[in-house]
Amino acid sequence: MAIRWGLCGAGKISHDFSVALKTLPAEDHQIAAIASRSSDRAKEFAKKHSIPKVYGSYEELARDPDIDIVYLGVLHTEHWKVGLLFLQAGKNVLCEKPFAMNSRQVKDLVEAARKTNVFLMEAIWSRCFPVHAEVRKLLAEEAVGEVKLVKAYFGSPQLHIPCSVEKELGGGALLDIGVYCLQFVLMVFNGERPESVQASGVLLDSGVDESVVVVMKFSRKRMALCAFSIAARFSNDAVISGTKGSIRVLGPMHCPTTLVLNDKKTEYPLPEPCLPLNFTNSTGLRYEAEEVRQCLLKGLKESPRMPLADSVLLTEIMDEIRKQVGVVFSQDRK
Numbered sequence: 001m002a003i004r005w006g007l008c009g010a011g012k013i014s015h016d017f018s019v020a021l022k023t024l025p026a027e028d029h030q031i032a033a034i035a036s037r038s039s040d041r042a043k044e045f046a047k048k049h050s051i052p053k054v055y056g057s058y059e060e061l062a063r064d065p066d067i068d069i070v071y072l073g074v075l076h077t078e079h080w081k082v083g084l085l086f087l088q089a090g091k092n093v094l095c096e097k098p099f100a101m102n103s104r105q106v107k108d109l110v111e112a113a114r115k116t117n118v119f120l121m122e123a124i125w126s127r128c129f130p131v132h133a134e135v136r137k138l139l140a141e142e143a144v145g146e147v148k149l150v151k152a153y154f155g156s157p158q159l160h161i162p163c164s165v166e167k168e169l170g171g172g173a174l175l176d177i178g179v180y181c182l183q184f185v186l187m188v189f190n191g192e193r194p195e196s197v198q199a200s201g202v203l204l205d206s207g208v209d210e211s212v213v214v215v216m217k218f219s220r221k222r223m224a225l226c227a228f229s230i231a232a233r234f235s236n237d238a239v240i241s242g243t244k245g246s247i248r249v250l251g252p253m254h255c256p257t258t259l260v261l262n263d264k265k266t267e268y269p270l271p272e273p274c275l276p277l278n279f280t281n282s283t284g285l286r287y288e289a290e291e292v293r294q295c296l297l298k299g300l301k302e303s304p305r306m307p308l309a310d311s312v313l314l315t316e317i318m319d320e321i322r323k324q325v326g327v328v329f330s331q332d333r334k
């Protein structure tokens, strides 16, 4: 039977997610409902994506008994409040990245999910791509020997986008795109806590981070280097260097289709979208949707691809980076 998705938020990523779901078999995935703060926006979205149920508030979706999982595609300043609404109503939730504004909020979400015994996952879609599955396999086989250094870069000029630069909208490079570099490092080092995190960054006048470089040290003399920016375009690749070779995930490393093991290149093409997309390679959102379906079928409460412990550690590292570069959100003071 198809899992029934309820979409929360009729914004850009919800559009792309809906398009990605259409690349999967209809007998496996159905979009059952869309909820928006505006009924008109919800109706328009439903028409475009042929969604049967339309709600003009998030509360109505939370009360719908015929939804298997809620996809939370709202602005990240809202993830904590809206996430709690669904989790406390006993709904399974796939929450867009970043999970929330700080680790305290993330821990609240995890606690709420455990209390109502529902599934919860941070939508780090990168982890569900075939390229990442291959990276994990190669690491398990020690294909490049002992890993010594992981590098991950993500730079995308987006100073013209309000939610990237304004503090009240949760702006800054770290929460928007730096999260992808850090999660890559944690994936390679199996969710291990770094021994040290050193960050240096430059801020915008609004008080959010424009560009940041992070160096992390892990046990057994292993290191990681991440750089991310909302002011400049980078190579956006990731490289794992070991004692016997290297694995390179070509840009865009957060939704990759090309892997290079030493000199051997392998492509993993994505399906074509049925409608224009807002973001690069968004039909790849299909992989996390299918990962969620598999988890629900097995009765899991979290995904082994992106465990909640990884999300908590990821946000704790992000809190530390923000402390070092001097970015404070109003949510940190509560």
Ligand SMILES: NC(=O)c1ccc[n+]([C@@H]2O[C@H](COP(=O)([O-])OP(=O)(O)OC[C@H]3O[C@@H](n4cnc5c(N)ncnc54)[C@H](OP(=O)(O)O)[C@@H]3O)[C@@H](O)[C@H]2O)c1
Pocket: 008, 009, 010, 011, 012, 013, 014, 035, 036, 037, 038, 041, 073, 074, 075, 076, 078, 096, 097, 098, 123, 125, 163, 176, 279
């Ligand atoms: N996985 C990815 O590749 C990817 C790509 C882009 C974005 N994202 C993440 O997805 C989330 C949404 O991003 P987006 O680009 O889709 O943003 P967007 O187009 O601006 O949509 C955000 C949605 O949030 C909802 N919302 C609820 N409360 C809000 C408030 N107080 N102010 C503004 N919006 C509010 C709105 O939905 P309604 O008004 O319809 O209720 C709005 O449509 C972010 O957390 C972002 O980091 C992920």
